[in-house]
Amino acid sequence: MKISTLSLGLLAVLTPFAAAWDKEDREIFRVRDELIAGEGQDVTFYDFLGVKPAASIDDISKAYRQKSRQLHPDKVKQQLTAERARAAKAKDKFKKKKPPTQAEIKTAIKKASDRQARLSIVANILRGPSRDRYDHFLSNGFPSWKGADYYYSRYRPGLGTAMFGVFLMGGGLVHYLILYMNWKRQQEFVGRYI
Numbered sequence: 001m002k003i004s005t006l007s008l009g010l011l012a013v014l015t016p017f018a019a020a021w022d023k024e025d026r027e028i029f030r031v032r033d034e035l036i037a038g039e040g041q042d043v044t045f046y047d048f049l050g051v052k053p054a055a056s057i058d059d060i061s062k063a064y065r066q067k068s069r070q071l072h073p074d075k076v077k078q079q080l081t082a083e084r085a086r087a088a089k090a091k092d093k094f095k096k097k098k099p100p101t102q103a104e105i106k107t108a109i110k111k112a113s114d115r116q117a118r119l120s121i122v123a124n125i126l127r128g129p130s131r132d133r134y135d136h137f138l139s140n141g142f143p144s145w146k147g148a149d150y151y152y153s154r155y156r157p158g159l160g161t162a163m164f165g166v167f168l169m170g171g172g173l174v175h176y177l178i179l180y181m182n183w184k185r186q187q188e189f190v191g192r193y194i
Contacts, residue, residue: 024130025137031121032142038115045122045134053135057127064123071119073112080108 035043046053051063069075080100100108125134137143157165 025133027121028125028130028134028137029142031118031125034118035122038118044138045126048119048122049126051126053138060123060126064119067119068116071112071115073109073116076108076112077105080105 032045035045035048039048044053046055049060049063050067051059055063077100084098084100125131
């Protein structure tokens with residue numbers, strides 16, 4: 001009994017030191033998932049930035065500045081208007097050129113802002129000490145398992161679910177309290193006659 005208590009205590013003390021994904025690893029996984037959702041399935045951080053995996057920090061910084069100029073949200077309106085003009089010229093020279101609507105501009109700016117944010121995070125990962133971790137996962141494969149952290153950050157119960165949980169827990173506690181009180185009463189009743 002003493003050995004099992006000691007081993008259980010030792011296990012409880014050493015459990016937090018177990019090898020697990022740390023905060024930087026989870027950040028890499030999150031950014032990779034966003035990059036796949038936004039850019040495509042086979043895009044790596046290096047492809048997104050436009051450098052080779054053996055690139056130096058100076059090359060990464062130079063590519064970041066160049067790509068940042070292309071993706072900057074302030075230039076989206078000009079690029080969208082220029083693309084519309086080119087498309088209109090290619091189709092028909094006599095049709096009236098229609099400028100982009102405010103809704104189209106707004107969605108394009110939102111997409112550009114998201115891409116710009118991803119770009120800066122990717123550049124910071126590749127310039128910093130997390131690059132070794134990213135290269136490790138790139139060569140050995142990224143885990144597909146999503147731990148409890150992902151479930152908690154994505155699942156938010158609604159009012160109905162929360163109320164159901166409260167009533168289930170509260171109702172269970174009240175039920176056992178009533179059972180205990182009835183048992184105590186029966187003990188007193190039997191105790192009076194014995």
